[in-house]
Amino acid sequence: MLKVPDYILPSPEQVVGLIGSKFSYFLAHTASTLTVIAVGFGCGAAAAIPTGLALAKMRWLESALYPFVVFLQTMPLISLVPVLIIWLGYGLAPASVLVGFSVFFPVLVNAVAGVRSTPDRLYFVTRTMGASALQTFRYIDWPTMLPYLTSAFRISLALATTTAVVSEFLASNDGLGYAALIGARSRDTVQVIAVVLITAVVGVLLNTLSLLVEKKIARKYRG
Structure with missing residues (x-):
């Protein structure tokens, strides 16, 4: 049977054993990565939702801004790292900005699609009843947009997780990406694969959480 050297492909026992022996080390780096994901995701979504609402409501604004938004989205995020390091230094700030960029466009597109899926007759009813813009958003736009x-x-969230780890390779002194970089520099294959495993687990947990929230919201607005 072909024997693969441990320094190329360590056994699962070695990887799990390293995680167990350095649990606090990996936990600290995982917490740092989750912080980057939370801050970047929150900022990206918070910027995308009102922007999407504005683009959906004002066609002239969409014509003016949408090409610029697409240009930003198609620009490789990694190319922004040197500029962000100069502006913001290392750490949470540049990594969070990159995550925010990765989150912004998908949320924006879906926000626009959600608002435009609202039947025109509902807006006619709200105007007839004298509803304010805030009331229209609360009772018409938001419930339609939320799914x-x-x-x-x-x-x-999947994009945010990947972007956070990659950004930590280049623009951070902690986090799972930085832990993988340290392992690669020291030729510690076990640590690198341990980081890959932990990142995968984080991605699965975040995806499961988002699915639960999505199902709960779907039941609320369908029921």
């Missing part, structure tokens, strides 16, 4: 947003959040 679209939850789907976007699930997609964006």
